[in-house]
Amino acid sequence: MTVTLFANLQDMLKSINSLDVYGYAKKAYPTKTDKDLNAMFDKTGKSRDMANQVLFKMVDQTKSDFDMKVGTIATLDIMKQLDDSYEKVESEIFKPWHQQMVDQGKKGNWGLLRAILPAGSEAYASHITFSMYKDEAQLAAFMEDSGGTMDLTTQLAVKEGLKTREDKEVKFARLIMTVK
Template sequence: MKKLVFLIVFMLLSTAILFAQQENDRLYILMEFMSVSDEMEDDYQQVEEFWSKIHQQRIADNNIIGWDLWAMMPRGTEQGSQYFTVTLYSTLAAMLEGIPGDKFQQYVQNAYPDMSQSDRDAMMEKTVKSRDIAHQVFTTEINNTSGDFEMEIGTLIVFDIMKQEHDSYEKVEDELFKPWHQQMVDNGQKGAWGLLRVILPAGSQAVGSHITYSMYKDFEQLANHWEGDGGEMDVMTSLAVQKALKTRDMRGVEMARLVMKVR
């Protein structure tokens, strides 16, 4: 009896440790969507170049894992945001805190040791004026395909904003759709696929509860994928897909091109 109890406790502890390891290995992603007017385009590019050096200091200090700048497509000031940034964190606490207040000046000093305080102040003022942070989205990556895809400048991303309609949605993505995406990655039809769970904003009024993304190395790979038939599907799989589609509502599809990357 004692051996049985010990075995059960050991199994429970092992499961708890494995779950904790999975949680610790999880990637947390902050997406910040920017509205930039035509007349502020050049200033905004200068601002992000300036901040990229600061982000390098954050990486060196283990505050973040990486940072990217994406230009949304198609363009147009009436289409909402023109850019979005992606900041990668290893923990939820780090993502929620952002740049530690007591370290910001240190990051700036290390990034620009020869810049005068007045020039730094000028860049901070230009930061405020060059763009409006339309909205922020806190997410965590909960699934992705495997492979050796390298996200280079010029990489294209297409992401679908999903609203979960049934508790089985994440399971459906994992068991039904992920193998399909993995096959396309293996066949060279796309570079990578992943699933993000939205942490905030949340609630019934939030635009989406999840985001799926697909990455492509260039326009040719993306065009070939869009113009393809997606592969053959047997009757049983087709029926399963039709049922699976009812677990979520696709609220929108967006596309962007990687223009800046810090690792």
């Protein structure tokens, strides 16, 4: 999985049209020759299938000073919205619980992303929530603790909130490289 972050939607859409990947590679690897870069592109092209590209917009996230370093672990909960209240439920019910976990050092960050494209009733998913962990130990501790405890009111709100989405799948990722 490759993730590219943009400051705004216009920049993201503009980059899709330009796809100046070669220019970006020159900036990232200024000492490599054109021959070396072409060899890298050839190897990259053969190593992956870009059959699926999804554009997302950040909807909400916890407040933290989490620094994504190589080795960061992410869990991605891929979901399809079933009710118009879904994003409100994530922000008002689930986000405070995740913020508590961030504040307690049980996770690094949490966020909610909305799919911009593809869209429509046939799209596989409409949203992703992500949780960031500094390493496997932090993720394992979080999972073994089941994220901590919730009061009865929150448990009931969560039970109702889960009805606003269909859980499609959970993916696991590790940050192996950054290019800035």
